[in-house]
Amino acid sequence: MAELQIYSPRFIADQPGRNGRTVLVAGGAGFIGSNLVARLLSDGDRVICVDNLETGRQENIAEFLDNPRFAFFLHDVIEPFDIECPVDRIYNLACPGSPPKYQRDPVHTFKTSVIGGLNLLELAQKKDARILQSSTSEVYGDPDISPQNEAYWGFVNTVGPRACYDEGKRGAETLFHEMHEREGVDTRIARIFNTYGPNMDPEDGRVISNFIVQALTGNDLTVYGDGSQTRSFCYITDMLDGLIALMETEDCHGSIDDPVNLGNPGEFTVCDLAEIVLEMTGSECDISYRDLPQDDPRQRRPDITRAGRLLGWAPKVPLREGLVATIEYFRDELGRQQRLSGQVA
Amino acid sequence: MAELQIYSPRFIADQPGRNGRTVLVAGGAGFIGSNLVARLLSDGDRVICVDNLETGRQENIAEFLDNPRFAFFLHDVIEPFDIECPVDRIYNLACPGSPPKYQRDPVHTFKTSVIGGLNLLELAQKKDARILQSSTSEVYGDPDISPQNEAYWGFVNTVGPRACYDEGKRGAETLFHEMHEREGVDTRIARIFNTYGPNMDPEDGRVISNFIVQALTGNDLTVYGDGSQTRSFCYITDMLDGLIALMETEDCHGSIDDPVNLGNPGEFTVCDLAEIVLEMTGSECDISYRDLPQDDPRQRRPDITRAGRLLGWAPKVPLREGLVATIEYFRDELGRQQRLSGQVA
Numbered sequence: 001m002a003e004l005q006i007y008s009p010r011f012i013a014d015q016p017g018r019n020g021r022t023v024l025v026a027g028g029a030g031f032i033g034s035n036l037v038a039r040l041l042s043d044g045d046r047v048i049c050v051d052n053l054e055t056g057r058q059e060n061i062a063e064f065l066d067n068p069r070f071a072f073f074l075h076d077v078i079e080p081f082d083i084e085c086p087v088d089r090i091y092n093l094a095c096p097g098s099p100p101k102y103q104r105d106p107v108h109t110f111k112t113s114v115i116g117g118l119n120l121l122e123l124a125q126k127k128d129a130r131i132l133q134s135s136t137s138e139v140y141g142d143p144d145i146s147p148q149n150e151a152y153w154g155f156v157n158t159v160g161p162r163a164c165y166d167e168g169k170r171g172a173e174t175l176f177h178e179m180h181e182r183e184g185v186d187t188r189i190a191r192i193f194n195t196y197g198p199n200m201d202p203e204d205g206r207v208i209s210n211f212i213v214q215a216l217t218g219n220d221l222t223v224y225g226d227g228s229q230t231r232s233f234c235y236i237t238d239m240l241d242g243l244i245a246l247m248e249t250e251d252c253h254g255s256i257d258d259p260v261n262l263g264n265p266g267e268f269t270v271c272d273l274a275e276i277v278l279e280m281t282g283s284e285c286d287i288s289y290r291d292l293p294q295d296d297p298r299q300r301r302p303d304i305t306r307a308g309r310l311l312g313w314a315p316k317v318p319l320r321e322g323l324v325a326t327i328e329y330f331r332d333e334l335g336r337q338q339r340l341s342g343q344v345a
Numbered sequence: 346m347a348e349l350q351i352y353s354p355r356f357i358a359d360q361p362g363r364n365g366r367t368v369l370v371a372g373g374a375g376f377i378g379s380n381l382v383a384r385l386l387s388d389g390d391r392v393i394c395v396d397n398l399e400t401g402r403q404e405n406i407a408e409f410l411d412n413p414r415f416a417f418f419l420h421d422v423i424e425p426f427d428i429e430c431p432v433d434r435i436y437n438l439a440c441p442g443s444p445p446k447y448q449r450d451p452v453h454t455f456k457t458s459v460i461g462g463l464n465l466l467e468l469a470q471k472k473d474a475r476i477l478q479s480s481t482s483e484v485y486g487d488p489d490i491s492p493q494n495e496a497y498w499g500f501v502n503t504v505g506p507r508a509c510y511d512e513g514k515r516g517a518e519t520l521f522h523e524m525h526e527r528e529g530v531d532t533r534i535a536r537i538f539n540t541y542g543p544n545m546d547p548e549d550g551r552v553i554s555n556f557i558v559q560a561l562t563g564n565d566l567t568v569y570g571d572g573s574q575t576r577s578f579c580y581i582t583d584m585l586d587g588l589i590a591l592m593e594t595e596d597c598h599g600s601i602d603d604p605v606n607l608g609n610p611g612e613f614t615v616c617d618l619a620e621i622v623l624e625m626t627g628s629e630c631d632i633s634y635r636d637l638p639q640d641d642p643r644q645r646r647p648d649i650t651r652a653g654r655l656l657g658w659a660p661k662v663p664l665r666e667g668l669v670a671t672i673e674y675f676r677d678e679l680g681r682q683q684r685l686s687g688q689v690a
Contacts, residue, residue: 101367106523107463114459114516118452139503144489153502158484158515158524159534159603167519169510170503171459172511177504178451189504 008064011071011172013085018044018069023093024087024129025225027094029056030198032134032192033238036091036243037061041069048083054075055096060199067187077116080107082123089247090131092120092324095169097136100205101161104166105330111166121179124186132188132247133176135259138166139191142297146230149303150259151190155304160295173259180257184276188246193263193302197236197322202337208233211274212323212330225292227271230299234264235322238315245311256310263302280323300316353409356416358430363389363414368473369432370394371422371465372439374401376545377479379538379580381436381588382406386414392523393428393572397421398434399440405544422461423453427468430598434592435476437465440514441483444507445550445640449510458513459520466524469531477533477592478521483511484536485517487642491575494648495536496606518604525602533591533601538647540668542581547682553578556619557675560628570637575644577611580667583660590656601655609645609660611649625668 016022023040028049033056040047046069049061053074063285064070067069075081077094096102096114102109115132124131141156142150148281156166173189180187204210249256268276274287284327307313361367368385372378373394378401383390392415394406410414420426422439440457441447447454464480469476484523485493486501501511518534523534527646541553547557559566594601613621619632652658 106527107520110516110519110523113462118456128396141498153486153500155498155500156515157498158518163519168503171512171516174455174504174508175452178455178509182451187414281360 002296017046034060098205110168117172129187147301147303237318362391379405443550462517475531491644494646542604560626565633580662606647
């Protein structure tokens, strides 16, 4: 069992949150994780963040480090660990999410989902905590149907370049399902579709961050294939509402442990998105086309009927509105990085 | 790292096989494993069998225990382990294979495939051994196409009753693929379709053993659903030829590490099989119908074009011929068990 090193000296170990609760966020320095940490802290929770900073970023959690209700542990969830204080909720957001990042070390990516998931499930069991797994629309692979609902089993290549992520996340769903069925662990599974907003890594490698960074830095926008493949984009505040609703909804119908899609059903082609980003950033860049990578899904759009019925949830922020804040964030972030590299040079 | 306990006192640790080779068979006390051990010993290999005897059976390896070229280690592959002597080949056949067995402890079944697979891959890397993964037709789930070829990605429920086995095996394929791609481990993946023959567990729970045992003990043959679902059945000697050919074929085309179907494409409905078993055992039993279990595949038939092309392999033993030896084995085995229980009573 690993001994964790704490990097937030003002944390008070024997005092739960204002609301009496302690929430652990694995992957809390990542894009969705750090936004969730901010929300939970402002809701009064005490928050324990566990992250190995492989793709999570210190700057995403810098503002919380002096908060006595916030603890940061630098730790890789593939190693078992324990936390001294009680834990009421665990959000598992620990896994690189973009292809260039998760393909850097595919075996480690797979282990992060599967062995990391197991370690967190065992912690949840020990602490009697409710645990939410961030699964993904990638479990649907290259789907035969659109939109995808949760009853669709998916179509995934086990030996393709995306398999380490897709099969890792699929296997984690199986583990969450069985730990609920056999061990009675109180589990939730969110299948998260494309999400965007502040705190994304400019080098994340996914389409929204790529386009905005390219537009802001005066580079042509790279479209893979002919750009007719579709994606849906959910703004981060909507996603947080969905994740928290899924975590906090009690199981009235006996099926809240089954997967729930969270995403925005608005469907855009990649070319549509490129045009919108060019227009909103006022960029005069062009679009440059490259070959479609192997196993790139043709379409991806959530059916969110189940989330609506179980959680009363639906996304509210239209793409153009969410892009305003996102573009502003990237402008600041790129400026900050430029100043930093200026200082170094 | 676990210390292994050896149960075969005549084993000579510093002397390889007649042919200079040492082969490790994980799951070597199981049905396919023990038949493979017998074949390898008669081919002159030294054989190390690692099995936790969860579903493998001591009686399957009893005859080898006095052979100085055979070592038996009682060990669960989900715990990392090391072997002192050099190892040239590793066959990973360690996982319960029938639904009633693998559903007894689904989390352990999943760990056996995924964590067991990782441990054996790491051993192969350390020993510079070639390693073959026994994957399964179950990775195709409930397929949309028939016959299934290796390019078909499969259709599998991540949160169904078969998921611990199907997703565990799918995840293991991903790990074998990536350990080959990234770490250069010399891997093979066999997708094994239904196989039958001597050394099957009478309580295995799969259709051939169920039918024969029911017919021989004077019970009606249980058919789930209307019996129109199809299966293909490969005799054990054909399967061994295929596994060894896949293990020993050199990679001329750069794709021998990709999955290869091994099975008999002859297709029978479950009702056909019941009639054949009733006829061949001379049983006067009837057929009784029960509800189809959730996620039971409707059809399962291998396309073995790739195995033919890469390995020059095709099965030779027709169903009725293989059933003669199999029925004889079950007759002996049930007699033996009856004598044993008589002795106990």
